[in-house]
Amino acid sequence: MAHVAAEKRARRTAAPGTRSAPRLGPIGLLGPSLVWLLVFVVAPISILFIYSFWSSQNYQLIHEFTLKNYIETFGDSVFRIVMGRTLRLAFLVTATALVLGYPVAYFIARKVTRWKTFFYLLVIIPMWSSYLVRVYSWKAVLGERGALNLLLLWLGILQEPSPIFLYNTFAVYLALVGSILPFMILPIYTSLEKIPQSLIEASSDLGAGFWRTFARVIFPLSLPGTLAGCTFTFVLVLGDFIASQLLGGTSGILIGKVIYGQFGLAFNWPLGAAMSFVVFALAFALIAIAGRYGALKEG
Amino acid sequence: MEGNGYQLVLRGLTKVFGNGVVAVERLDLAVRKGEFLTMLGPSGCGKTTTLRMVAGFEMPTDGEILCDGARLNCVPPNRRPINTVFQDYALFPHMTVFDNIAYGLRAKGISSQVIRAEVPRALEMVSLSGMEKRLPRQLSGGQQQRVAVARALVNKPSVLLLDEPLGALDLKLRKHMQIVLKALQQELGITFIHVTHDQEEAMTMSDRIAVMHAGHLEQLDTPKVLYSRPATAFVAGFIGDNNLLDCRVTEIGPDGACVELLGHPVHVDTANVARGLAPGPATLAVRPEVIQIGAPLSGVDNVVEGVVEQHIFAGSEVRVLVRFSEGSAIANLRDQGQFDLYSRGDRVQIGWQRGDAMLHASP
Numbered sequence: 019m020a021h022v023a024a025e026k027r028a029r030r031t032a033a034p035g036t037r038s039a040p041r042l043g044p045i046g047l048l049g050p051s052l053v054w055l056l057v058f059v060v061a062p063i064s065i066l067f068i069y070s071f072w073s074s075q076n077y078q079l080i081h082e083f084t085l086k087n088y089i090e091t092f093g094d095s096v097f098r099i100v101m102g103r104t105l106r107l108a109f110l111v112t113a114t115a116l117v118l119g120y121p122v123a124y125f126i127a128r129k130v131t132r133w134k135t136f137f138y139l140l141v142i143i144p145m146w147s148s149y150l151v152r153v154y155s156w157k158a159v160l161g162e163r164g165a166l167n168l169l170l171l172w173l174g175i176l177q178e179p180s181p182i183f184l185y186n187t188f189a190v191y192l193a194l195v196g197s198i199l200p201f202m203i204l205p206i207y208t209s210l211e212k213i214p215q216s217l218i219e220a221s222s223d224l225g226a227g228f229w230r231t232f233a234r235v236i237f238p239l240s241l242p243g244t245l246a247g248c249t250f251t252f253v254l255v256l257g258d259f260i261a262s263q264l265l266g267g268t269s270g271i272l273i274g275k276v277i278y279g280q281f282g283l284a285f286n287w288p289l290g291a292a293m294s295f296v297v298f299a300l301a302f303a304l305i306a307i308a309g310r311y312g313a314l315k316e317g
Numbered sequence: 318m319e320g321n322g323y324q325l326v327l328r329g330l331t332k333v334f335g336n337g338v339v340a341v342e343r344l345d346l347a348v349r350k351g352e353f354l355t356m357l358g359p360s361g362c363g364k365t366t367t368l369r370m371v372a373g374f375e376m377p378t379d380g381e382i383l384c385d386g387a388r389l390n391c392v393p394p395n396r397r398p399i400n401t402v403f404q405d406y407a408l409f410p411h412m413t414v415f416d417n418i419a420y421g422l423r424a425k426g427i428s429s430q431v432i433r434a435e436v437p438r439a440l441e442m443v444s445l446s447g448m449e450k451r452l453p454r455q456l457s458g459g460q461q462q463r464v465a466v467a468r469a470l471v472n473k474p475s476v477l478l479l480d481e482p483l484g485a486l487d488l489k490l491r492k493h494m495q496i497v498l499k500a501l502q503q504e505l506g507i508t509f510i511h512v513t514h515d516q517e518e519a520m521t522m523s524d525r526i527a528v529m530h531a532g533h534l535e536q537l538d539t540p541k542v543l544y545s546r547p548a549t550a551f552v553a554g555f556i557g558d559n560n561l562l563d564c565r566v567t568e569i570g571p572d573g574a575c576v577e578l579l580g581h582p583v584h585v586d587t588a589n590v591a592r593g594l595a596p597g598p599a600t601l602a603v604r605p606e607v608i609q610i611g612a613p614l615s616g617v618d619n620v621v622e623g624v625v626e627q628h629i630f631a632g633s634e635v636r637v638l639v640r641f642s643e644g645s646a647i648a649n650l651r652d653q654g655q656f657d658l659y660s661r662g663d664r665v666q667i668g669w670q671r672g673d674a675m676l677h678a679s680p
Contacts, residue, residue: 219374220407222394224421224472234420238411 063298070291077285087292097276097293104273107187108255111194112202115251118195119202120244124236126203127210141203149197153261156193160184160265185267193261198254202247209243210236241311249308253301273297324350324508325371325476330380332366340366342532343380348476351506353499355519357555358529364512367529368478371510372401385475395424400469401478405485406461408453414440414464415449421472439471440464442501459490466498470505477502479511483518495521516556520544528552548591550677553602560608560646562601566676569596574676576601579641583619584671591677600677607673608648610637610665617668625663639667 070087073080091097126137144152159165160183167183170176183189213236221231237244259274266272277297280290325348332341341363348354356364369375371382373394382389389397400421408417418436427435440446443463453461462482469477479498483491499522502509513519519526520540528535528543528551536548540556547553554561564583568575574590576583578601585601614620623639623646635650637659648667659665 214405214407216403216405216407217409219372219394220401220403220409221420222374223372223399223401224468225395225424226420227393227395230424235409 066291066294069288070295072288074286074288079287087289088296090289091292091296097273100271100273100276101296103187103271104256107191107194107272108252111191111198111255112248112251114191114195115199115202116244116248119199119247120206122199123203123206123210123243127207128213128236138207141200141207144197145200150260152197153193153264156189156196156265157184160189160192184265185270187266187270189265189267190261190270190272193265194255194258197261198251201250201254205243205246205250206240207243209240209246213239245308245311249305252304256297256301322350323347324352324385325510326381326383327367327371328381328383330367330370330382331378332363332370332375333378339532341370344532344534346527346534346537348508348510349524351508353502353509353511353522353524355511355513355523355526356529357513357516357519357526358535359514359555361531362529363532364514364529365480368401368480368510368512371476372399372478373397398475399478400472400474400476401480402462402465402469402482404480404482406453406465408461408464408468410453412452413449414445414451414453414456417453417464418468418471420468425472435471439467442470443467443497458486459494462486462494463497466501470501470507474507476508476510479509481513482511483513483515491518498522520556526556528555530555547602547675547677550600550602550680553600553675553677554680558605558647558649560603560605562603562644562646563679564599564601564676566594566596566599569594573671576676578619579621579643581619581621583621583674585674585676586672589672589675591675594676594678598679600679602675602677603646603669603673605636605647605649606634606651607669608646608667609669610639610648610650610659610667612659612663612665614666614668618671619674620666620668622664622666625659625661625665627661628659639665 071083071085073082073084073086122141126134126141130137157164161167162179162181162184164183167176167179171179217235217239218231221235226234255272257274258272259278262270262272262275263278266275273293277290277293280286280293284290325346327344327346330341330344330346331339333339344363344367346367356367358364366375370377371389373389373392377390384398409420412420415436418439419432422432422435436449437446440448443466445460445463445467448456448460448464453464456464462485465482482498483494486494495518498509498511511519511522523540525537525539526543527537530551536543536552538546543552543556547556550561553559562578564576564578566574566576569590571587573587574585574594576585576599583601609617611617621641623641625637626640626645627638629636629638631649633651635652637648637650639646639648646667
């Protein structure tokens, strides 16, 4: 409290100094980031949105308004199957990452005292390497000459290398959980770290054991970070096409891969754009719901 | 010891932190049932660490904590018959005032019917009736503080610990809360152990004060005795205003001590000489209000000469700062007519009766 008071005082004394500097005003301060957002986010999405109402014939764009792409998207059974699979996988990856990530975040935020930076770095370091490399590395683990097969051969469980570990939804699932985990851990860590120790002591002082304290105090107060982590994870899986492309084979195709196919091989940009927008709307709705529950408030 | 009306007994309590810092060293303290005891001392004296050991947040390195005769050392905080009012209140921000106060009762598995009756009663006790549905952030600092008190007291603890509970409040509110807390304690008859570094707060609220210094208990007694008969130079300097003057004991005889102070011989009554004091360097403690000033001064046992350096009009009294060849002393004069008598640079004599100063070992 004294600290806050001192800060306020400092701000008050600093005020006359800042007043003499040129005043930018809200538009001036927001300007650069607004321009950046307009040029690199709003503009491309708007163009894509327009594309989704055009059509394509013989690799030629037809600039006429039509809803046929959306009708085709919703009517397409492949889209529905893949979309369903993607949602299921996104849910599964999110749940797994939450179960694995929460204890890690809790451990670093509340149990470690001296090696905090070290553990924090352990979580972040994988993100310094390319996502592509991280996905590729699973081939070295799950492939026919991969680490898993070598291990099973050495243990005598397998007589010859098996190809069944790679090119399926499970391989995609593993790669996604592995590479997405930091996005789950970091926001949870942040919100757990912010919980004052005195609240946990107060809970214990009032007669609550560890699990009661966790359920009534720690978990509710970490909810914003937990929701943020879940939203990140879910949306990242929805948008992924690399893991699906490299490890998914035919049974592990995700919606990102299907959209990628429309833009690439099929050269049907309008249909790809329409599919993108269905996914985009879904992701946007999820973020909005999570935001209502405080996921975006701080983190 | 525990059978004789003592609620909480600390025996040889010691805390050494991992980095080798000794926060509390062999502390012996017995708190009576229904007593308002304050642990007073400067920051770093070990008072908060002691409180945290009693609450169960810190494990003692050595020694014993006994509550109602039962050894508490290995009992986790959630099983101790002790509740705490935290310095920052530690109210759960996501819970209403009702849920905050009900927290301890629910943890004990008390029926919701009883809780619905107990919580309003606890709120009434701290004059916050009708605030059940508020969130902590919708309350002022003083109100949050009272919710914290209600949240602890609703559990009817054997001992209530208060960790600098008034530190964050402004002066006026702090004075008010001192009276509220004292009245609550007298009404409920619960043992309060209060930690503060504010000696005035300790004096107003406590039945007894434990003055702590560098991990040790310096003196444990009533505010009155601490003020009039401090046991050490530290207590003399910490409780109330005092002039601590370096001096030299030349002789300790049957009718008091002879002391050399700035070249003047000074006498101190036997009753005012710290026990076990031997000739050599010592500290003479003279309260500002017992000092008289004159030029010259007559009819006073001990007289020292100095120069007026400053004089301040402070409402009910006049404070005169007199500088000696080494050190200085402040005299508080009740007679405001004396204000104009002295001015800066005047040579004066200051003096006091031999029964008014205390002689302590040098700190």
